[in-house]
Amino acid sequence: MVKMTDVAREAGVSTATVSRALNNHTKVDPALVDRVRAAAERLGYRTNHIARSLRRQTTDVIALIISDVANPFFTAVTRGVEDVAQERGYSVLLCNADEDSEKESTYLGVAEQTQVAGVILSPHRSATDVSRLRGAGTPVVVIDRPLDTDGDSVMVPSFEGARSATSHLLDSGWTRPAAIVGPAEAATAQERLRGFQRAMSDRGHLDAPFVHAAFRQGGGQEAARVLLDSPTPPDSLFVANSQMMLGVLAELRARNLRIGRDLGVVTFDDPPWAEFMNPSITAVSQPAYRIGAEAATMLLDRVAGGAEGEPRHVVLSTSLVVRESSRRLP
Amino acid sequence: MVKMTDVAREAGVSTATVSRALNNHTKVDPALVDRVRAAAERLGYRTNHIARSLRRQTTDVIALIISDVANPFFTAVTRGVEDVAQERGYSVLLCNADEDSEKESTYLGVAEQTQVAGVILSPHRSATDVSRLRGAGTPVVVIDRPLDTDGDSVMVPSFEGARSATSHLLDSGWTRPAAIVGPAEAATAQERLRGFQRAMSDRGHLDAPFVHAAFRQGGGQEAARVLLDSPTPPDSLFVANSQMMLGVLAELRARNLRIGRDLGVVTFDDPPWAEFMNPSITAVSQPAYRIGAEAATMLLDRVAGGAEGEPRHVVLSTSLVVRESSRRLP
DNA sequence: CTGAAAGCGCTAACAG
DNA sequence: CTGTTAGCGCTTTCAG
Numbered sequence: 001m002v003k004m005t006d007v008a009r010e011a012g013v014s015t016a017t018v019s020r021a022l023n024n025h026t027k028v029d030p031a032l033v034d035r036v037r038a039a040a041e042r043l044g045y046r047t048n049h050i051a052r053s054l055r056r057q058t059t060d061v062i063a064l065i066i067s068d069v070a071n072p073f074f075t076a077v078t079r080g081v082e083d084v085a086q087e088r089g090y091s092v093l094l095c096n097a098d099e100d101s102e103k104e105s106t107y108l109g110v111a112e113q114t115q116v117a118g119v120i121l122s123p124h125r126s127a128t129d130v131s132r133l134r135g136a137g138t139p140v141v142v143i144d145r146p147l148d149t150d151g152d153s154v155m156v157p158s159f160e161g162a163r164s165a166t167s168h169l170l171d172s173g174w175t176r177p178a179a180i181v182g183p184a185e186a187a188t189a190q191e192r193l194r195g196f197q198r199a200m201s202d203r204g205h206l207d208a209p210f211v212h213a214a215f216r217q218g219g220g221q222e223a224a225r226v227l228l229d230s231p232t233p234p235d236s237l238f239v240a241n242s243q244m245m246l247g248v249l250a251e252l253r254a255r256n257l258r259i260g261r262d263l264g265v266v267t268f269d270d271p272p273w274a275e276f277m278n279p280s281i282t283a284v285s286q287p288a289y290r291i292g293a294e295a296a297t298m299l300l301d302r303v304a305g306g307a308e309g310e311p312r313h314v315v316l317s318t319s320l321v322v323r324e325s326s327r328r329l330p
Numbered sequence: 331m332v333k334m335t336d337v338a339r340e341a342g343v344s345t346a347t348v349s350r351a352l353n354n355h356t357k358v359d360p361a362l363v364d365r366v367r368a369a370a371e372r373l374g375y376r377t378n379h380i381a382r383s384l385r386r387q388t389t390d391v392i393a394l395i396i397s398d399v400a401n402p403f404f405t406a407v408t409r410g411v412e413d414v415a416q417e418r419g420y421s422v423l424l425c426n427a428d429e430d431s432e433k434e435s436t437y438l439g440v441a442e443q444t445q446v447a448g449v450i451l452s453p454h455r456s457a458t459d460v461s462r463l464r465g466a467g468t469p470v471v472v473i474d475r476p477l478d479t480d481g482d483s484v485m486v487p488s489f490e491g492a493r494s495a496t497s498h499l500l501d502s503g504w505t506r507p508a509a510i511v512g513p514a515e516a517a518t519a520q521e522r523l524r525g526f527q528r529a530m531s532d533r534g535h536l537d538a539p540f541v542h543a544a545f546r547q548g549g550g551q552e553a554a555r556v557l558l559d560s561p562t563p564p565d566s567l568f569v570a571n572s573q574m575m576l577g578v579l580a581e582l583r584a585r586n587l588r589i590g591r592d593l594g595v596v597t598f599d600d601p602p603w604a605e606f607m608n609p610s611i612t613a614v615s616q617p618a619y620r621i622g623a624e625a626a627t628m629l630l631d632r633v634a635g636g637a638e639g640e641p642r643h644v645v646l647s648t649s650l651v652v653r654e655s656s657r658r659l660p
Numbered sequence: 661c662t663g664a665a666a667g668c669g670c671t672a673a674c675a676g
Numbered sequence: 677c678t679g680t681t682a683g684c685g686c687t688t689t690c691a692g
Contacts, residue, residue: 001466003669014679019671027677044462049443050383051669054684059380061423061444069405069412070602078399082426086433091440093391094424096412103416110421113379114391132374136331217602249606271603272400272547276579278608333685344663349687357661381685384668663692668685675680 002043011039022047053115061091062299063111065104065121067144068215069096071243072271073288074122077143080292081120088300090117097124099183099215104128112136118299120292123147125185139302141295145187152302154295154314158188158268161284161318162195162238165266168282168320169236170203173328174264178234179210180223180244186215192240192268209234213244220247228255236264236326242271245281265325279324287316332373341369352377383445391421392629393441395434395451397474398545399426401573402601403618404452407473410622411450418630420447427454429513429545434458442466448629450622453477455515469632471625475517482632484625484644488518488598491614491648492525492568495596498612498650499566500533503658504594508564509540510553510574516545522570522598539564543574550577558585566594566656572601575611595655609654617646 008015013032020028021036039045053059064081066074078094085092093116097104101124111119112133119133122144130140130147142153162179169177179196182189193210200208211226213219220239224247227234239245245267257263260279267274270285294314338345343362350358351366369375383389394411396404408424415422423446427434431454441449442463449463452474460470460477471482492509499507509526512519523540530538541556543549550569554577557564569575575597587593590609597604600615624644 001669004671005669015670016672016680017678020678023671025671029677032678046439046443048445048669050380050389050445051684052671053380054384054686055669055671057684069408070402072400075399075405079426082399086436091423091425091437091444093421095421096409106416107421109376113376114421115378115380246602246606253606272576273601273603273607276576276583277603277606331685334687335685345686346663346665346688347661350662353687355687359661362662378685381668382687384670385685385687387668661692664690666687666689668687670684671682673680673682676678 001048002045003048004045006043007036007040007045010043011036057115058117059115060089061093061114061116062296062303063093063095063107063114063116063119065095065097065107065111065119067097067099067122067124068243069094069098071215071241071269073242073269073286076288077122077292077295080289080294081296082292084293084296084300090300097122099124101125101128108133112138117303120295120299123187126187139299141299141302143291143295150311152298152312154291154298154316156286156291156316156318158191158318159195159198161268161286161320162192162240163199164195164320165268165282165284166196166199166238167202168322169238169264169266169326170199172264172326174236174326176232176235177205177238177264178208178227178236179238179240180220180227180248181210181212181240182215182219182244184212189215189240192238196238215241216243217247217250220244221251222247224248224251228257234263237266239265239267242267242269242274242283245269245271249277259325260327260329264328266320270321274321275323277325279327282323282326283321284318285321286318290316331378332375333378334375336373337366337370337375340373341366387445388447389445390419391423391444391446392626392633393423393425393437393444393446393449395425395427395437395441395449397427397429397452397454398573399424399428401545401571401599403572403599403616406618407452407622407625410619410624411626412622414623414626414630420630427452429454431455431458438463442468447633450625450629453517456517469629471629471632473621473625481641482628482643483641484621484628484646486616486621486646486648488521488648489525489528491598491616491650492522492570493529494525494650495598495612495614496526496529496568497532498652499568499594499596499656500529502594502656504566504656506562506564507535507566507568507594508538508557509568509570510550510557510578511540511542511570512545512549512574514542519545519570522568526568545571546573547577547580550574551581552577554578554581558587564593567596569595569597572597572599572604572613575599575601579607589655590657590659594658596650600651604651605653607655609657612653612656613651614648615651616648620646 270283600613
């Protein structure tokens with residue numbers, strides 16, 4: 001491994017000059033800069049970021065802790081984060097908490113120990129503890145799901161999205177909607193459930209059925225099974241994310257139930273496949289890429305400008321993409 | 331930040347002992363270990379991995395450089411990698427090369443500069459240069475697409491997969507299949523094209539039409555457009571990955587063409603949505619999770635055991651999942 | 661079995 | 677504008 005002292009010797013200057021020249025620091029004689037650059041090039045020198053980080057007490061990487069890599073919503077968020085991070089010279093340490101508090105806390109520890117410059121987190125529960133990180137001066141931006149403690153965030157109005165999706169079901173002529181929401185501990189699950197319930201109670205349906213399940217295909221399928229097996233099965237479903245929707249589709253297929261005729265469905269999240277289903281799936285679309293991009297921008301601004309100052313909250317809006325699955329056929 | 335010297339003082343021992351106690355190194359007096367552990371706990375000490383890495387000249391992170399985060403194949407690979415990495419105490423630095431050689435080489439540089447313990451790479455082109463990494467003694471395992479230079483790899487027989495998918499189309503009564511494959515520079519695109527062509531020529535179709543396109547939804551749609559607009563349009567399509575398949579579906583929908591009646595389709599990769607389409611999509615399924623898990627295992631074995639020794643090659647098999655989209659309806 | 665001390669490669673005061 | 681120097685926090689010989 002060729003290091004700075006090698007370059008310094010080759011260029012006939014001190015390591016300090018090499019450091020300054022390579023990092024286009026303060027004023028360095030242009031001639032020297034060239035000489036150093038040339039020497040570095042010749043030797044194939046590359047900065048040792050570990051050493052730099054130890055000295056600078058911070059790194060060029062930000063951690064992105066998401067709830068599920070298999071979920072297209074989060075991969076779209078990831079692309080948004082990556083694009084702005086890359087543009088600003090940062091790498092992204094992607095951590096898949098996998099809807100599991102324990103894994104999440106492991107990763108929070110990794111983020112701390114590797115001294116990442118900042119963290120973007122989609123917390124599993126609102127009680128997730130980020131105090132150590134913040135205590136160490138590491139900026140944290142929360143996305144998708146809120147935290148009990150205040151701080152920078154990029155959110156989407158889950159309540160309103162769920163409410164409008166449910167109202168739409170009712171408007172389309174379905175009379176007995178039920179909801180399949182995420183696990184009780186997830187804030188987005190609670191919000192989406194509240195939105196659903198509000199829409200229902202506004203129309204006089206007071207005890208609308210719902211079931212909590214894991215934010216995954218298996219969870220969605222299990223929930224659909226329970227609901228459809230109940231004494232008074234629903235005639236339509238509001239499903240709280242696209243992974244669960246896949247499970248619902250599996251269950252409907254197993255029971256030979258046809259969407260649009262036997263059952264209306266709407267899902268939160270608009271995965272790429274939704275429009276190509278037959279019938280196509282009505283969805284509450286979230287600006288996932290923008291959520292990621294905004295969060296990364298906000299985070300890197302903090303990294304540069306210091307963590308002080310009022311918490312900032314960005315709320316992006318959802319939109320209901322009406323397709324065929326919510327239409328009631330005769 | 332509480333560091334080792336703080337723990338040492340608190341426990342009344344030297345930093346060397348703290349280090350040894352915490353890393354359950356050689357023989358340390360159990361009583362001291364307890365005292366150190368307790369002190370560390372009390373103070374909320376956490377290892378500074380940056381400092382450790384600088385000293386040890388290696389890190390606890392492996393880099394995973396994939397071609398496209400939005401592709402379910404790669405996210406499944408990612409889960410496989412993550413699971414075994416986590417189990418063995420490593421973190422994963424996920425890099426999305428985004429089907430772009432330049433981004434890929436940026437990330438290869440990041441991997442080198444951050445001194446990751448090893449790299450799992452899905453190379454964009456077979457000429458991708460990993461010599462610097464290997465020269466520095468960093469193990470590299472290649473997945474999905476081969477490299478010109480020899481080294482550890484986990485692959486799948488693309489040629490055979492494409493061939494059997496195409497034969498299946500022919501067996502199902504379609505007479506004019508065409509192929510939509512990836513960009514000419516991608517080795518998997520070439521292999522899948524060869525497999526397609528072999529199946530075709532074996533049945534006497536010598537100049538079967540095909541088009542290269544980007545491994546994305548947009549690429550697939552554009553390719554479908556070209557093929558369907560040709561003077562003698564195909565009656566069926568072999569599509570080289572699921573992202574492109576989404577584009578094909580978009581184009582078919584735009585033209586009001588029905589799968590199974592107007593056109594037969596088969597895709598490489600079996601994304602979660604394929605079975606729920608209507609008609610369901612016949613697919614060449616790859617064991618993505620296992621590819622990731624095998625690659626990570628192989629890599630970490632190298633990390634532990636040294637990079638020397640014969641290159642190892644694991645080849646996992648694909649399977650054709652026959653569904654409705656390839657069936658020819660009267 | 662434990663401690664003292666050197667040093668990983670880099671950067672940032674501080675002098676010059 | 678450039679060089680000297682002192683560490684960042686940890687691990688690991690080398691002595692004891």
